[in-house]
Amino acid sequence: MSLRWMDDELERRAAEASERKLRDRLRDPGGSGRLLQQETGSSGSTRLLDLSSNDYLGLAGHPAIAEAMREALLTGGTGAGASRLVTGNHPVFGQLEEAVAAWQGCDAALIFANGYMANAGVISAVAGRGDAVFSDRLNHASITDGIVLSRAEHVRYRHNDMEHLRALLEKHKHARRKLIVTDAVFSMDGDQAPLRELAELKREYGAMLMVDEAHSGGLYGQFGEGLCRAAGVQDMVDIHMGTFSKAFGVYGAYVCGSHTLIRWLVNKARPLIYSTALPPCLVAGVLKSLELVQTEHWRREQLSGSGRLFRSALREAGLAAGEGDSPIIPLILGGNAEALHVSTALEDEGIAAVAIRPPTVPEGTARIRFSLSAAHSREELTDAVKIIIRAARRAEGGGEC
Structure with a gap:
């Protein structure tokens, strides 16, 4: 099959100054x-x-994180070798999950390979056909793709427009399940979601609320817990998600919530089930980074x-x-x-x-x-x-x- 159609599209992108290129x-x-x-x-x-x-x-490359990873590399090897549900569940995963749950004030936590896989895995695990997912128009692409994978109805509301969201919730009030999902801090604009208003709408319409703290985790709250804690709505959010690749300076992602939620995700989140686990040395580095986030x-x-x-x-x-x-x-x-x-x-x-x-x-x-x-x-x-x-x-x- 000819790939000329790719050349044509790439030429069009180049002419519009929209072609992307990798740079070292x-x-x-x-x-x-x-x-x-x-x-x-x-x-x-x-x-x-x-x-x-x-x-x-400024934690990427921090010497204490690098030393924690070096020590774990010597004892735990270079890779996990399998998914966590097979033989890849090194004890350091449990240590990090306990620490993250305590930091977030949630029942339990689950570590994912990265934020994209966390969002895609969680949304497609908690929503499906017959459900409606309400998503801010400026949410990250991983949220959009998670909704597509879920096969739920994708209902987009205007950016931070709570009246529009209310109208859409009313329109879809008979959906089997309803999930509202938002970035806490939007990655390309740097503004914040109205978390308290979202939490109130979630309660009024019997929906679930998921907040992506990728760009706010580590930065807000007394110990860097994120914008939900700073806004006082931590206990009104059903699914907390965040990453270790930004403020933490390492790699990976976490999801926090109830014991039931985490148990469900272990059984239903396909990116977790069908992916090799993160290298234990990397998880050890995140554990040290979490300590620095809370103390420095x-x-x-x-x-x-x-x-x-x-x-x-x-x-x-x-x-x-x-x-x-x-x-x-x-x-x-x-x-x-x-x-x-x-x-x-x-x-x-x-x-x-x-x-x-x-x-x-x-x-x-x-x-x-x-x-x-x-x-x-x-x-x-x-x-x-x-x-x-x-x-x-x-x-x-x-x-x-």
């Missing part, structure tokens, strides 16, 4: 997680200030202050920077070409800031998605803001201002 970038071991090394051909490599990763607390409060405090500084400076300069208090700060530029131009200009001046384009974000809202880390110094961010403002104004005006 290495973390600079001397940069405390905030710098990247990028190959520049025969001339060697260059160092870039990383303003695109999700290493919010200065990381959250520093990140919060940096976010206020960075966001306010961009907005005061008249740029379309998103509102909120998360470390995700989008700079909306509109067109794909404009976003790529600014991204390239920033790279030329030593900043790694990736252009985000449709279909990841809605048409006409291509942007640079800045994400900050506790590893960034105030001086680095102040200097970066000046460069960003200059690059954005050039893109707007077609030249120097």
